[in-house]
Amino acid sequence: MMVFAFAVSAACCLGVGFVLQQDAAQRAPMSDFLSFRLLLDLVRMPRWLAGIAFMVCGMALGALALGLGEVSLVEPLMATNLLFAMAFSRWRTRQPLGGTGWAGLWLLAVGVAAFVVAGRPHGGRTVTDPLRHWLVVGVVAGTALLLAAVSKRVRMSTEAALLAVAAGLLYGLQDALTRVTGERLAEGGWTVLVTTWQPYAVAGLGLAALVLVQSAFETAPLRMSLPALTAAQPLAGIACGVGFMGDRLRTTPGALAWEAAGLVAIVCGIVLIGRHPAMPSGVARPERVRDLQPH
Numbered sequence: 001m002m003v004f005a006f007a008v009s010a011a012c013c014l015g016v017g018f019v020l021q022q023d024a025a026q027r028a029p030m031s032d033f034l035s036f037r038l039l040l041d042l043v044r045m046p047r048w049l050a051g052i053a054f055m056v057c058g059m060a061l062g063a064l065a066l067g068l069g070e071v072s073l074v075e076p077l078m079a080t081n082l083l084f085a086m087a088f089s090r091w092r093t094r095q096p097l098g099g100t101g102w103a104g105l106w107l108l109a110v111g112v113a114a115f116v117v118a119g120r121p122h123g124g125r126t127v128t129d130p131l132r133h134w135l136v137v138g139v140v141a142g143t144a145l146l147l148a149a150v151s152k153r154v155r156m157s158t159e160a161a162l163l164a165v166a167a168g169l170l171y172g173l174q175d176a177l178t179r180v181t182g183e184r185l186a187e188g189g190w191t192v193l194v195t196t197w198q199p200y201a202v203a204g205l206g207l208a209a210l211v212l213v214q215s216a217f218e219t220a221p222l223r224m225s226l227p228a229l230t231a232a233q234p235l236a237g238i239a240c241g242v243g244f245m246g247d248r249l250r251t252t253p254g255a256l257a258w259e260a261a262g263l264v265a266i267v268c269g270i271v272l273i274g275r276h277p278a279m280p281s282g283v284a285r286p287e288r289v290r291d292l293q294p295h
Helices: 002-025 037-042 046-068 071-078 081-093 098-119 130-153 156-193 198-219 222-243 253-274
Strands: none
Touching (some): 002 037, 002 046, 002 081, 002 198, 037 198, 046 071, 046 156, 071 098, 071 156, 071 222, 081 098, 081 222, 081 253, 098 253, 130 156, 130 198, 156 198, 198 222, 222 253
């Protein structure tokens, strides 16, 4: 129950934090797009700092959940951050939930329940094969870099989604390495921790993902970026958990079918919620309007 409590509390903080961050990021100059200068501009905005504070609290709670449970269990629960983002946005906009909102809510909730109940994620031995370990890390990180590069050549709305997917992949990888970092700390203390590469990778991935997600928030309304971010993160986290963390899922035909159905329901629910009118649409300033055609 502590895993559920920490994971859902993390999702709540992340959802509120993302809404506040996007509200500030849409006011940043486009000249800072995909640049660390963007963070220097945003840090002067109180609303963005409040959003970051919520996100840091969410990450800390998520780290506690990852320390107690498997990545494959925690990631689907943290995907519910979109529910809290919509609830917060709905409170601000007074927009009724409607059929689309309820459908997305139920799909996300039922999808998480189906995946957790059918898969019964549980721990196993951490994979010791370095080739497999680096292969999973390389595929996830490489895909994120590829999406970030391709995003510059597509429409603005698609660009935001691609950047958000890239950030979600990095956040999912970061979550898996956060759990590895916690294990290293528990096993060998701080002396062992500072001599391993995982904690430095966690910090680097977090900073890179932050730039990507703030650029996505800056480029387009939240409904075009947050669903992609929320969908990509648990998928990457589950892939890393099974790939090199040793997480185990039930693999009977029936269980696999329900797990797949649960993941599909989660993604569909996220998309429906993200497109709900309650989600902030953002207001583009004239100087921020860009060519919507591929370039």
